[in-house]
Amino acid sequence: MRNTRHSVKRIDLTEMQLASSETARLINRDIVLELIRTGQPISRADLARRSGLGRSTVSQIVEQLIGENWVREGEMGSLPRGRRPTMVGLNEDLLAIAIDIHPKEAGVALVDLNGRLQRWPVTITPDPETSIRRIIDCIKRICSAQHKSPQGIGISLPGRIDPTTQRLLFAPNLKWPPFDIKKMVETEMGLPVMMENDATACLMAELTFARMDGVRDAVLVAVGEGVGTCVLANGQFLSGHNGMAGEFGHILVDPNGPPCGCGQNGCWEVFSSCQAALRYYRELSPEEAVISFPELLHRADQGDSAAAEALATQAMWIGRGLRMIIASVSPSTILIAGDLTSAWHRFGPVIEKEVADLTLAGSPPIIGPSHEGEIARLRGAAALVFQRDARRATSTATRSTALKAS
Numbered sequence: 001m002r003n004t005r006h007s008v009k010r011i012d013l014t015e016m017q018l019a020s021s022e023t024a025r026l027i028n029r030d031i032v033l034e035l036i037r038t039g040q041p042i043s044r045a046d047l048a049r050r051s052g053l054g055r056s057t058v059s060q061i062v063e064q065l066i067g068e069n070w071v072r073e074g075e076m077g078s079l080p081r082g083r084r085p086t087m088v089g090l091n092e093d094l095l096a097i098a099i100d101i102h103p104k105e106a107g108v109a110l111v112d113l114n115g116r117l118q119r120w121p122v123t124i125t126p127d128p129e130t131s132i133r134r135i136i137d138c139i140k141r142i143c144s145a146q147h148k149s150p151q152g153i154g155i156s157l158p159g160r161i162d163p164t165t166q167r168l169l170f171a172p173n174l175k176w177p178p179f180d181i182k183k184m185v186e187t188e189m190g191l192p193v194m195m196e197n198d199a200t201a202c203l204m205a206e207l208t209f210a211r212m213d214g215v216r217d218a219v220l221v222a223v224g225e226g227v228g229t230c231v232l233a234n235g236q237f238l239s240g241h242n243g244m245a246g247e248f249g250h251i252l253v254d255p256n257g258p259p260c261g262c263g264q265n266g267c268w269e270v271f272s273s274c275q276a277a278l279r280y281y282r283e284l285s286p287e288e289a290v291i292s293f294p295e296l297l298h299r300a301d302q303g304d305s306a307a308a309e310a311l312a313t314q315a316m317w318i319g320r321g322l323r324m325i326i327a328s329v330s331p332s333t334i335l336i337a338g339d340l341t342s343a344w345h346r347f348g349p350v351i352e353k354e355v356a357d358l359t360l361a362g363s364p365p366i367i368g369p370s371h372e373g374e375i376a377r378l379r380g381a382a383a384l385v386f387q388r389d390a391r392r393a394t395s396t397a398t399r400s401t402a403l404k405a406s
Contacts, residue, residue, distance in 0.1 A: 201380025319354025
């Protein structure tokens, strides 16, 4: 997952460099760290056997990871004979603060390297400074009560981040005026802050904490107040000009459709979002009071036929909109994230049928729900912090090696 935020680029043969021994070392380090994450607690001998690396190489990498505080030694293993091996696992004391911002509420969480988290809600207002102040106050209370010192702060946002200025560039459903979120949080907390689009955060969570080994072409569609997407192409995240790649939610599907927060009419998200499902329900049951999307899911489960029909219409539009994604980037996997994943038995079959009926040629991509629904955004925000620390640690190790060689 290193350097995955760049756009896909044509290889310039005049600038291409062959992989060095240092490149191989960093790849081996990542392999060992991933094997520890998925197999912990695990011995050095098992790491060597599973990775195919020599025992001395594995021992050197493990000692480096221990020195960087990523890994720690723990319990002793058991063998039929011989010396008992010391097992290693991820350092659960390495923590990140994760923030997931929505138009009305933010979630603040303390997340460890295994993806375990504790979450606290914070009410959001139309004023960004007031909202961020509330989030900062919540972070301070968490750190004080838990007696924890996080490595950094990751923020998931319902919009696009300018890759140059790190300012929120496009967030039609949040409706905040221009504001430097990163600067305010870093100044108040004295910790590094990383920000990313919520769909990208969800996909990072899947790649970091879930099992997506071998998947190099995927799209994650985050369905909430709007519809956001993240594209992984040939193992790299597509960012595009100004970081705006993948805004499928704002592709026009019906010029006579309802107004969208972006200023157009009939965007895909006005037919596929959770707000769209609530609109369908109001049209079917105009006498009912305004409800939330989780309540709509509950009513459908309780036998409310109008609620079930509203959700089926939403699922149909999600499936139809996926044709744009399949035709443009042809992913092998499409993941759907959001509250609707808890009712995948309703959404999955409808979405899969629409995609199968609309696939131009060959087999359709694998379609499924993301793990943990909305929690994926918080885990993705934490992954921003952990990956930053991983890059910084490997960079430091590289400089140290170079100094010793000189």
